[in-house]
Amino acid sequence: xxxxxxxxxxxTLRPEPGILQDxxxxxxxxxxxxxxxxxxxxxxxxxxxxxxxxxxxxxLEIYESSTFxxxxxxxxxxxxxxxxxxxxxxxxxxxxxxxVATIVPLILxxxxxxxxxxxxxxxxxxxxxxxxxxxxxxxxxxxxPLNDLMTDLxxxxxxxxxxxxxIASAVPLSTWILVGFFRAVPREIEESATIDGANMxxxxxxVILPIAWPxxxxxxxxxxxxxxxxxxxxxxxxxxxxxxTLPYALYMLKDSxxxxxxxxxxxxxxxxxxxxxxxxxxxxxxxxESIVSGAVK
Amino acid sequence: xxxxxxxxxxxxxxxGSTQILHGINLQIEESEFVVLVGxxxxxxxxxxxxxxxxETINSGEISIADRVVNRVRAKDRGIAMVFQSxxxxxxxxxxxxxxxxxxxxxTPLERITKSIASAASILxxxxxxxxxxxxxxxxxxxxxxxxxALVREPEVFLFDEPLSNLDAKLRVGMRAEIKALHxxxxxxxxxxxxxxxxxxxMADRVVVMNDGRIEQVGAPLxxxxxxxxxxxxxxxxxxxxxxxxxxxxxxxxxxxxxxxxGIQLPLPDNSALRSDQQIIYGIRPxxxxxxxxxxxxxxNLTLVEPAGWETHLHADLSGISLRLLxxxxxxxxxxxxxxxxxxxxxxxxxxxTTGRRI
Ligand SMILES: Nc1ncnc2c1ncn2[C@@H]1O[C@H](COP(=O)(O)OP(=O)(O)OP(=O)(O)O)[C@@H](O)[C@H]1O
Ligand SMILES: [Mg+2]
Numbered sequence: 001x002x003x004x005x006x007x008x009x010x011x012t013l014r015p016e017p018g019i020l021q022d023x024x025x026x027x028x029x030x031x032x033x034x035x036x037x038x039x040x041x042x043x044x045x046x047x048x049x050x051x052x053x054x055x056x057x058x059x060l061e062i063y064e065s066s067t068f069x070x071x072x073x074x075x076x077x078x079x080x081x082x083x084x085x086x087x088x089x090x091x092x093x094x095x096x097x098x099x100v101a102t103i104v105p106l107i108l109x110x111x112x113x114x115x116x117x118x119x120x121x122x123x124x125x126x127x128x129x130x131x132x133x134x135x136x137x138x139x140x141x142x143x144x145p146l147n148d149l150m151t152d153l154x155x156x157x158x159x160x161x162x163x164x165x166x167i168a169s170a171v172p173l174s175t176w177i178l179v180g181f182f183r184a185v186p187r188e189i190e191e192s193a194t195i196d197g198a199n200m201x202x203x204x205x206x207v208i209l210p211i212a213w214p215x216x217x218x219x220x221x222x223x224x225x226x227x228x229x230x231x232x233x234x235x236x237x238x239x240x241x242x243x244x245t246l247p248y249a250l251y252m253l254k255d256s257x258x259x260x261x262x263x264x265x266x267x268x269x270x271x272x273x274x275x276x277x278x279x280x281x282x283x284x285x286x287x288x289e290s291i292v293s294g295a296v297k
Numbered sequence: 298x299x300x301x302x303x304x305x306x307x308x309x310x311x312x313g314s315t316q317i318l319h320g321i322n323l324q325i326e327e328s329e330f331v332v333l334v335g336x337x338x339x340x341x342x343x344x345x346x347x348x349x350x351x352e353t354i355n356s357g358e359i360s361i362a363d364r365v366v367n368r369v370r371a372k373d374r375g376i377a378m379v380f381q382s383x384x385x386x387x388x389x390x391x392x393x394x395x396x397x398x399x400x401x402x403x404t405p406l407e408r409i410t411k412s413i414a415s416a417a418s419i420l421x422x423x424x425x426x427x428x429x430x431x432x433x434x435x436x437x438x439x440x441x442x443x444x445x446a447l448v449r450e451p452e453v454f455l456f457d458e459p460l461s462n463l464d465a466k467l468r469v470g471m472r473a474e475i476k477a478l479h480x481x482x483x484x485x486x487x488x489x490x491x492x493x494x495x496x497x498x499m500a501d502r503v504v505v506m507n508d509g510r511i512e513q514v515g516a517p518l519x520x521x522x523x524x525x526x527x528x529x530x531x532x533x534x535x536x537x538x539x540x541x542x543x544x545x546x547x548x549x550x551x552x553x554x555x556x557x558x559g560i561q562l563p564l565p566d567n568s569a570l571r572s573d574q575q576i577i578y579g580i581r582p583x584x585x586x587x588x589x590x591x592x593x594x595x596x597n598l599t600l601v602e603p604a605g606w607e608t609h610l611h612a613d614l615s616g617i618s619l620r621l622l623x624x625x626x627x628x629x630x631x632x633x634x635x636x637x638x639x640x641x642x643x644x645x646x647x648x649x650t651t652g653r654r655i
Contacts, residue, residue, distance in 0.1 A: 195350075207386060211386075
């Protein structure tokens with residue numbers, strides 16, 4: 001509110017510009033910000049939009065016509081997907097594994113990041129670098145040793161194998177993000193809380209976390225995304241149909257369908273992507289709100 | 298027991314291998330307002346933070362209200378601290394900022410409400426209780442920071458340059474308010490600043506620090522009128538004291554001071570001085586004045602800076618630069634020649650090797 005008022009005040013103070021300048025000035029924001037933004041949105045949205053439209057077409061229409069919009073939109077493909085034997089179980093698997101692979105890493109990495117950000121212990125820099133190793137090594141190169149290890153442990157085709165691998169890959173990511181956000185919280189604010197009588201737990205809960213909230217949400221979004229989209233581990237460590245997650249099931253769908261039914265394939269894709277988009281939009285809103293309110297600087 | 302309220306005994310502090318504080322000894326009386334001044338990096342904040350319990354103590358003791366607090370946690374030391382950055386909780390309203398400490402200490406809700414209301418009315422924050430810090434002006438944030446200290450009802454207030462983020466006018470206003478608050482509450486206060494005016498106007502006693510040591514402790518005017526060493530003489534006062542090196546000479550039974558360029562300045566009778574003794578001759582700019590006397594020191598004015606009610610001048614005395622300050626309007630311009638007289642009753646003489654006052 002305030003900010004907008006000062007902006008109009010500024011513009012009334014500006015000297016009278018020529019007509020062209022006036023026009024450029026008025027539309028400058030459109031050219032500098034609006035146009036690139038529109039381009040970006042189209043760039044990212046077109047594939048999803050295309051998949052969505054394709055999912056509404058009937059199976060043969062995709063081959064025969066070059067039209068963008070479906071001639072007679074139908075939700076038949078979605079019905080087919082939902083009727084696939086095991087689809088419900090795959091969604092359940094994805095949700096379960098993603099939830100575990102988000103909540104557990106967040107808890108672990110909030111504690112770890114707080115330690116890295118605030119305590120001057122020996123070798124903390126080295127340790128923080130070592131933390132990154134699971135993410136530096138190409139995931140594919142881990143598959144064979146992991147498979148051997150998990151077979152020996154008898155964990156293949158259990159949720160545990162997914163929990164363990166997903167969590168291990170999410171913890172370093174969210175820790176690194178959170179260390180940055182926690183360090184950005186001015187030390188004096190935390191010292192004030194110390195004097196106010198807050199112990200470590202209360203400082204973390206009532207001061208650090210609320211201030212670094214956008215960081216926590218960012219880490220959560222990335223963990224959710226990682227978990228939801230994870231493919232290599234589930235491919236290598238799960239063989240039973242009932243243990244698949246959505247991306248794996250989607251991958252298998254291609255082979256399992258006799259006739260390549262693109263509408264069904266795209267419907268499956270949309271159903272896989274949709275939950276992630278919804279989560280993202282919901283959380284994104286929270287971050288923006290907290291930034292706008294001035295609670296976070 | 299002891300009468301002092303806050304006491305430092307041989308307090309030292311190291312960061313890594315760097316010694317920051319070298320044995321601080323200081324006693325602060327109950328309800329005293331003590332100001333720590335000193336150049337940047339001299340350890341003022343460190344001393345304050347050690348008092349608050351935010352830094353560890355390497356050796357020595359701090360006691361507050363007759364209790365050694367070296368091992369007492371920050372929240373139990375009976376202190377409240379106001380930081381230069383205010384360090385408000387940005388995600389909490391003003392009311393929540395004020396009540397956070399009380400809530401953490403499980404204060405009953407009624408008492409919290411009462412404390413906040415009283416602090417808010419003292420600091421004129423009542424209208425702002427629902428706002429977030431981001432929605433406040435600098436001065437208002439400063440007030441909230443003070444309010445947060447106030448509701449803790451501490452035995453000692455610690456301020457670390459609380460006004461240095463405010464503009465000049467607001468600073469003067471807040472200075473008076475803090476002083477008035479102290480007169481009302483009579484809470485022992487340790488106040489860090491590097492603003493001399495703040496130090497002079499607010500303090501019951503000023504502690505001048507340099508390089509991790511206390512150089513002098515005393516009432517503001519006492520320190521100003523009688524600096525114990527060269528550092529304090531140079532540090533306090535703006536424009537700074539003229540410090541001229543030279544030696545004592547005998548002129549028919551009288552002592553004079555001879556500058557390196559051979560010009561002589563008068564000395565008062567001082568039995569401590571010997572002939573040929575090297576000394577530093579200190580005279581404050583306001584104690585050098587224009588004179589009509591032909592025996593005055595012949596100078597050329599090099600700089601004239603009218604600053605409103607006073608004028609700062611620089612004069613050249615055959616190659617030696619002098620600062621003077623006049624509260625009268627000065628018509629002279631740079632390049633003019635003039636004659637100056639020194640008020641010998643206001644001289645400060647120092648030993649150049651030890652830096653001590655003679
Ligand atoms: N955490 C730290 N680690 C290492 N050195 C430190 C630390 N904190 C302060 N120092 C050093 O200690 C010295 C004293 O610092 P301090 O902050 O007490 O100075 P100050 O008198 O408050 O200065 P200023 O007027 O600039 O605030 C400085 O040389 C500073 O570099
Ligand atoms: Mg400081």
